[in-house]
Amino acid sequence: MTQNAISPLVPFLLHRGVIRGPSHFPLASGKHTQRLIDMSCLPPYIMDTVRAMAIEKYAGQNIDIVVGVPRGGTPFADVIAPTLSMYRLHGELVRHVILDKNPGDGSFSLRPGSVRPGERALVVDDVGTTYGSLLRACSVLAAAGVVVEHKLVIVNRNPRKRDAVRNGVEFFEHYPIKAFRASHCILCAKGIPLEEV
Ligand SMILES: [Zn+2]
Helix, strand or coil: CCCCCCCCCHHHHHHCCCEECCCCEECCCCCEECCEECHHHCCCCHHHHHHHHHHHHHCCCCCCEEEECCCCCHHHHHHHHHHHHCCCCCCCCCEEECEEECCCCCCEEECCCCCCCCCEEEEEEEEECCCHHHHHHHHHHHHCCCEEEEEEEEEECCCCHHHHHHCCEEEEEECCCCEECHHHCHHHHCCCCCCCC
C-alpha cells in the first residue's frame, strides 16, 4: 500500500465509531475538534487489515524489534511483531518490546535487558498529530543503543503531511483532522455543545 492509495481502514473506523463525529470534542491538548479517533475501542478484525499493511510495507526488512508507544501503540506492536517474524528468513524472531509509561511524569522506560545495542526497531503509535510521544519513545530507545529504522503511526491526523515527513514518521492512513484553540473554536462560536469523551 502506498500512502496515497484509497484507504481500506478509515471506512471501517468510521463505520464502527472508532472515528467519532462530526460533532464537538475536547482533545487532551485543550484544543477542540470535530472528529475524535478513539483506537481503544478498535474491533479485533481491524488487526487483519493492520497485519496486511505491515506485510506490504515492512515484510523482509531488517527489523529486530517492534516497540509500541504506550498505551495506544502497544496492541499494534503486539500484532505487527509476530507478523513480521513470519517473513524473516534469517536470524531471530522479531520481538515485541514493551515500553513502560511511568505514572508519575508520563516518561517512558525500557525493562532491563529487553533490548540490545544495535538492534533495529520499528516504533509504532496508534494516532499521530504532533508525534510527541512517538519521538520521546524513540529517544529512550536511541539512548539504549537501539537504531530506530521506522517510526509509524497507524492513523496520521495531522492535516499537514509535511510534518510527518519532517519528523521521519510513516503512516498507514492519512485522516486529517483540524483542531481549534478553545478561544478561537468555530464550533464553540456556533454554540454546538461539547461532547463528553
Ligand atoms: Zn469548541
